[in-house]
Amino acid sequence: MFRQYQPQCESFIIEHMKTDLAHDLLHVQRVVKLATQIAESEQAELNVVLPAAWLHDCLSYPKNHALRSLSSLHAADKAIVFLRSIDYPEQYLLAIHHAIAAHSVSGGIKAESLEAKIVQDADRLDALGAIGVARCIQVSSQLQRPLYSESDPFAEQRTLDDQQFTIDHLYTKLLKLAKTMNTNMGKKIALQRTQWMEGYLQQLALEV
Known part of the structure; x- marks a missing residue:
């Protein structure tokens, strides 16, 4: 059923998604692809998962914005207003709102439904692996944060500070995401991508 609404959702996200380079249409498309794969494996409700995946970043404050932690909740509110404007079936809206509101790490809202857990997994998976490293560097x-500390690149003698150094963010957040996955497929993909990131850091250590 959702397929008939997909073009409108895509047009909406293109118009309203205005934030950093790592949160663009390509990010949304990857999250939709991952969410679809996981939802099919879990036999979840696609009429909830797909609109939530498409619209999860329809509002996203910059990383250094004072309201950053409210991005997912505000995005959920905005998405529901839009879905009502295109007459999306009311029966799915509450579940979609929760799935969007709960997707963000910084939002701190626990994913309660299977569909919310799937959207959360899909979004977090896009922060891992080769694409995850690239997105981290983009942001x-x-x-204007340097890649690493000149005096101590891997924080062996200092406290990690991802507000100052790019690589520190892998240690403070990204390498920990695999342990937060909800679904079996999410856990499997996260482990593979995390192992790649660990290999990247090992290679980086040889080069700096």
Whole structure:
């Protein structure tokens, strides 16, 4: 059923998604792809998962914004207003709102439904692996943060500080995401991508 609404959701996200380079249409498309794969494996309600995946970042404050932790909740509110404007079936809206509100790490809202857990997994998976490292660097470049500390690149003698150094963010957040996955497929993909990131850091250590 959702397929008939997909073009409108895509047009909406293109128009309203205005934030950093790591949160663009390509990110949304990857999250939708992952969410679809996981939802099919879990036999979840696609009429909830797909609109939530498409619209999860329809509002996203910058990483250094004072309201950053409210991004997912505000995005959920905005998404529901839009879905009502295109007459999306009311029976799915509450579940969609929860799935969007709960997807973010910084939001701190626990994913209660299977569909919310799937959208959360899909979004977090896109922060891992090769694409995860690339997105991390994109955001840090916009914030003008150096890749690593010149005196102690891997924080062996200092406290990790991802507000100052890009690589520190892998240690403070990204390498820990695999333990937060909800679904079996999410856990499997997260482990593979985390292992790649660990290999990347090992290679980086040889080069700096």
